[in-house]
Amino acid sequence: MTWVIAIGGPKGGTGKSTVAQGLAVEGARHDALVILADMDHVQQSSLKWGARRREAGIEPSIDVRLLSASAGIGPLCRLCDLLVIDTPGQAGSETVTLAKASDLLLLTTDTNVLELEPTVMLAHSLRAAGVEQTRIAIALNKVLDKRREADARAYLKAAGYEPLPDVLSFNPSTHDIGNEGRAVTEIAQAAVAREAERFFEGIVAAADRAREIKAQAQEQERSKERKGHGR
Helix, strand or coil: CCEEEEEECCCCCCCHHHHHHHHHHHHHHCCCCEEEEECCCCCCHHHHHHHHHHHHCCCCCCEEEECCCHHHHHHHHCCCCEEEEECCCCCCHHHHHHHHHCCEEEEEECCCHHHHHHHHHHHHHHHHCCCCHHHEEEEECCECCHHHHHHHHHHHHHCCCCCCCCCCECCHHHHHHHHHCCCHHHCCCHHHHHHHHHHHHHHHHHHHHHHHHHHHHHHHHHHHHHHHHCC
16 A cells, blocks of 8 residues: 655745655655655746756656645555655645545644744644544754754644654755755765654654554454444
8 A cells, every 4th residue: 555645834944845855765765666746836846856856867766746636646646655745835724635645744844933833733723623643743854953953842742742753954965955856865974864864764654653553543443343233
């Protein structure tokens, strides 16, 4: 069954595209058949990144396509093992639909309150709309230092959320890597690349947990139905 991981957030500039591109590359490097779906038909950041990567002849190649709406997820799932969705820098009713159609909706955020606050508000609204908290993950991105990371973690914890254990740091290398059509795990500096790899491993682990919990809930529901029919 295809894995569907959407990268979202309530506003632009939180690094959604950087994360989506990195996750797609890591999936392909681990021999998964990957499609990176760009839902931003205006900026098309991931689509243009994919074109730069293709023109530079960088391997593994990534299949990047435009996705008009969440209704198109099903057809794409039949073509790949991992579908990574890069969403527009906004949130609305489509975000709820997208979250329910995905194994995991990852919300990316900087460490300042200007981005943390709307991220928490979006997470609350998704839960109120019936999206299980286990299918919502928050990732800290563009992290400048440990103090700001700690402050952001404390803010999220107070709001009822535990962000992913690993973060993406902000430095000139991570800032510029997309210009080349590369992902943050393909940076020449080994320490920076390894930090990014751990970050994406954390995303996969969160999606795996969400999928396992969903499967357990479905099995419990089927068990109740079987007991009900047996009466």
